[in-house]
Amino acid sequence: MKKYLAIFLLLIVGFYLIQAFNLVPFGANRVGNIDDESTVGAYYLKNTVPKTSVANVVTAIVVNYRGFDTLGEVTVLFLATTGLGSILFRKRKHGEEEERVLKESSQLVKIGSRLLFPFIALLGIYVFIHGHLTPGGGFQGGAIIATGFLLMLVAYKNYKLGHGALTWIESLAGITFAGIGIWGLITGGTFLENNAFPGLGNVNDLISGGVIPIIYIAVGFKVAAELTGVLDILLSIKPNKN
Numbered sequence: 001m002k003k004y005l006a007i008f009l010l011l012i013v014g015f016y017l018i019q020a021f022n023l024v025p026f027g028a029n030r031v032g033n034i035d036d037e038s039t040v041g042a043y044y045l046k047n048t049v050p051k052t053s054v055a056n057v058v059t060a061i062v063v064n065y066r067g068f069d070t071l072g073e074v075t076v077l078f079l080a081t082t083g084l085g086s087i088l089f090r091k092r093k094h095g096e097e098e099e100r101v102l103k104e105s106s107q108l109v110k111i112g113s114r115l116l117f118p119f120i121a122l123l124g125i126y127v128f129i130h131g132h133l134t135p136g137g138g139f140q141g142g143a144i145i146a147t148g149f150l151l152m153l154v155a156y157k158n159y160k161l162g163h164g165a166l167t168w169i170e171s172l173a174g175i176t177f178a179g180i181g182i183w184g185l186i187t188g189g190t191f192l193e194n195n196a197f198p199g200l201g202n203v204n205d206l207i208s209g210g211v212i213p214i215i216y217i218a219v220g221f222k223v224a225a226e227l228t229g230v231l232d233i234l235l236s237i238k239p240n241k242n
Helices: 002-022 039-052 059-067 066-086 108-128 140-153 163-184 212-234
Strands: none
Touching: 039 059, 039 108, 059 066, 059 212, 066 140, 066 163, 108 212, 140 212, 163 212
């Protein structure tokens, strides 16, 4: 009986979900009707490039038009990292070191990791520096850099990370993000206002988009530092004293 009741309830929920989706005018205002600004999407498509000098419309929406939401997402990542670190934190005695879960890698893996790491880091930096010009951005670039550190952590059992440096990088990146937002209020605009700092520049130029690329660079470093710290914590265990 319970099975049939559950099926009946799911059918009701599914029916009303379909009805709700049918009421949404998907595709009613596409690029072909860009002059009609009656929808948010059409406004973005028409005004993003001339008002922000950013070729990547998605970047302008995420970092500028909806930058406060992005700040909230970065804050959630920070809180999740802090919570995980607090749960897994273990006070160590003087001179005590933690060991990694993984076994020692072969010499081939170690050499390959050292050769690949700088290129992975360079790719991540490239992705978030060019986030306002091409697909990508701070979150993607930061994740790429973190995978480079993951490769080193997996290859080298005793690979050391300076958590103090990671903390400083993460903190400075967060302060930069929030500071740019507050600067927009101080200059008489709105939070994260894309004002003339350092100037909008020309579309498709690397130095363009006002504060948008600066914010994405800060997000990239912040995400890279937080994810790298989490990976190091997860791969470390209490030393075996037996």
